[in-house]
Amino acid sequence: MSRPTPTLAIKVLRSSRRRRVNASWMISIIVLAAITLAAIFAPLVAPYDPDHIDFTAIYANPGWAHWLGADALGRDTLSRMIYGARTALLAPLVVVIASTFLGVVLGLVAGWRGGWLDAVIGRLLDVLLAFPALLIAIMAVALFGKGLVAPVIAMSIAYAPFVARLTRSLVASERARPYVAAYRVQGFAGGWIALRRVLPNVAPTVGAQSTLNFGYVLAELAGLSFLGLGVQAPTADWGAMINESQAGIVGGYFLPAIIPAVAVVIVVVAVNVIGEEVSDRIGGGTPT
Amino acid sequence: MTIRRVGGKLGSLVLTLVLASALVFFSRFLVPGDPVNFLLRGRKPSPEAKAAVVEQFGLDLPPWEQYFRWIGGMFHGDFGRSLQFRDAVTTVIGDRLPVTAGLVIMSAVIIVVVGVIAGTIAALYRGRFADRAILTVLTAFGAIPPFVGSIVLIAVFAVQLRWFPAFGSGDGFLDTIYHLTLPSIAMAIAFMVLIGKVTRMSMVEQLSREHVHVATSRGLGRLTVIRRHVFRNALGPIFTVGGMLIAGLLVATSIVESAFGIAGVGSLLVQSVNRLDFPVVQAIVLLVVTSFVVTNAIVDLLEPIIDPRAAAGEAGR
Numbered sequence: 223m224s225r226p227t228p229t230l231a232i233k234v235l236r237s238s239r240r241r242r243v244n245a246s247w248m249i250s251i252i253v254l255a256a257i258t259l260a261a262i263f264a265p266l267v268a269p270y271d272p273d274h275i276d277f278t279a280i281y282a283n284p285g286w287a288h289w290l291g292a293d294a295l296g297r298d299t300l301s302r303m304i305y306g307a308r309t310a311l312l313a314p315l316v317v318v319i320a321s322t323f324l325g326v327v328l329g330l331v332a333g334w335r336g337g338w339l340d341a342v343i344g345r346l347l348d349v350l351l352a353f354p355a356l357l358i359a360i361m362a363v364a365l366f367g368k369g370l371v372a373p374v375i376a377m378s379i380a381y382a383p384f385v386a387r388l389t390r391s392l393v394a395s396e397r398a399r400p401y402v403a404a405y406r407v408q409g410f411a412g413g414w415i416a417l418r419r420v421l422p423n424v425a426p427t428v429g430a431q432s433t434l435n436f437g438y439v440l441a442e443l444a445g446l447s448f449l450g451l452g453v454q455a456p457t458a459d460w461g462a463m464i465n466e467s468q469a470g471i472v473g474g475y476f477l478p479a480i481i482p483a484v485a486v487v488i489v490v491v492a493v494n495v496i497g498e499e500v501s502d503r504i505g506g507g508t509p510t
Numbered sequence: 511m512t513i514r515r516v517g518g519k520l521g522s523l524v525l526t527l528v529l530a531s532a533l534v535f536f537s538r539f540l541v542p543g544d545p546v547n548f549l550l551r552g553r554k555p556s557p558e559a560k561a562a563v564v565e566q567f568g569l570d571l572p573p574w575e576q577y578f579r580w581i582g583g584m585f586h587g588d589f590g591r592s593l594q595f596r597d598a599v600t601t602v603i604g605d606r607l608p609v610t611a612g613l614v615i616m617s618a619v620i621i622v623v624v625g626v627i628a629g630t631i632a633a634l635y636r637g638r639f640a641d642r643a644i645l646t647v648l649t650a651f652g653a654i655p656p657f658v659g660s661i662v663l664i665a666v667f668a669v670q671l672r673w674f675p676a677f678g679s680g681d682g683f684l685d686t687i688y689h690l691t692l693p694s695i696a697m698a699i700a701f702m703v704l705i706g707k708v709t710r711m712s713m714v715e716q717l718s719r720e721h722v723h724v725a726t727s728r729g730l731g732r733l734t735v736i737r738r739h740v741f742r743n744a745l746g747p748i749f750t751v752g753g754m755l756i757a758g759l760l761v762a763t764s765i766v767e768s769a770f771g772i773a774g775v776g777s778l779l780v781q782s783v784n785r786l787d788f789p790v791v792q793a794i795v796l797l798v799v800t801s802f803v804v805t806n807a808i809v810d811l812l813e814p815i816i817d818p819r820a821a822a823g824e825a826g827r
Binding site: 363 | 522525526529530533534537538540541649650653654655656657658661662664665669670676757758760761762764765768769779780782783784786788791795798799802803
């Protein structure tokens with residue numbers, strides 16, 4: 223039994239042979255890989271303990287001792303950036319995986335079953351879409367207290383409708399295609415066709431969309447920590463670092479706040495470049 | 511036809527609002543334990559204070575009755591009492607609403623003006639350097655979240671160059687605009703890309719239409735053609751996307767107002783979360799959701815007026 227459309231891997235490989243090497247794509251992958259590796263191996267890579275306070279290094283300028291300088295307590299900015307990348311990257315990753323799972327389940331059920339189930343799920347998604355993601359996250363903190371757990375769960379719910387709508391429309395159009403009817407005639411169960419044959423066909427487009435969500439989630443969670451509602455102050459986290467260092471800006475000490483801010487932008491750009499490139503390569507673009 | 515359409519949209523709007531308000535209200539029931547203890551977290555309440563909270567929220571009533579009390583109160587402008595200020599929630603929010611409204615309006619104006627102009631230029635020079643440059647810059651701006659924009663603008667234009675104040679919202683009309691300039695730019699940066707791209711797409715589509723070629727071949731000036739035959743037809747999608755941006759803008763106020771020390775509704779939301787003032791949080795969340803949903807419903811209803819083809823298309827269906 224052959225698949226009606228090539229897999230994601232084949233599509234990406236095929237098109238990469240056709241295209242010229244895309245510089246921004248390569249750079250984005252290298253940057254993200256470097257940050258991810260640094261975050262994973264933080265204890266080996268970071269030159270200092272991220273929480274080590276050194277009063278002789280207060281607002282130290284970048285130099286051999288501190289490559290990116292030091293903050294108001296003399297903590298090494300580079301080390302804090304490396305450790306901070308852990309929460310900055312891991313939390314959005316969890317959100318993207320959870321919201322994709324939730325969205326695909328809802329979208330698949332709605333698109334495959336149709337009827338009243340579709341109508342009910344559609345209404346539920348409409349209501350959820352009336353709540354901006356950051357607002358749900360703030361609300362979750364108000365209910366369950368500060369930290370990352372409540373916002374991550376809240377954001378997973380907040381982003382699910384985007385995935386669900388896309389999945390729903392893809393599945394609904396896929397359902398009408400001849401190969402589905404062919405499986406039905408052969409006596410395959412509806413659930414089996416949906417999960418084993420339709421889902422793989424819509425997965426690449428949904429995956430590309432989810433990748434693009436990563437950047438937004440990362441920025442929003444960093445914003446939450448910047449507000450002092452997410453990761454709490456002494457912990458090294460990009461958003462929390464900006465929050466802590468904001469007071470120094472007025473005194474002319476820009477770097478401890480600007481460096482994590484720039485890092486957020488770089489990661490968001492890199493993820494978006496990769497996400498758009500992948501969705502270009504698998505073709506089709508996003509319907510709706 | 512139109513009345514049925516308007517009625518349907520209004521019905522859907524009301525249903526969404528009812529469900530959204532129920533979600534906001536019943537979220538409190540997700541927190542395990544005694545609701546009195548939840549509402550008075552971090553405080554050492556006297557028995558009288560506890561009784562007052564039970565009375566105010568009707569905690570001794572069944573949940574759905576509490577909800578109707580809450581909703582019913584809102585129709586009288588009564589959102590309950592703030593726990594951090596000894597004042598009505600309506601007063602607390604009302605005092606801070608004008609600044610936030612000003613901030614949102616200023617930044618919406620910046621987004622629309624810059625987005626539409628940039629998108630138009632890009633469409634006219636499609637495929638050429640100006641087009642690519644504009645798209646690249648807008649896309650890069652789109653990756654700058656409001657908190658990053660805020661601290662960079664504060665560092666450069668408030669602290670380094672001293673052109674603008676870094677703090678507060680000023681008094682009087684002109685001073686307020688002066689104070690809100692950096693904050694509204696910080697908020698606008700990330701959203702310009704959407705309007706810019708939609709404008710470009712919509713204009714490119716219109717530019718290749720036959721009636722545009724006809725208008726050009728009739729000898730009308732390029733500017734007239736663009737203004738009367740391209741731009742007018744391209745307005746619809748721009749308007750729709752503009753409505754969708756409102757949600758993001760309203761939430762972004764919480765970040766930008768906190769960064770710039772502006773006493774508005776956004777910073778009040780953050781402050782209320784910090785000070786465990788749940789009635790205010792609930793009211794602001796509902797306010798944001800309502801303004802977003804209502805704005806979009808208005809945009810939806812106005813669309814056929816801006817673009818009669820949309821109405822015609824729907825009638826034909």
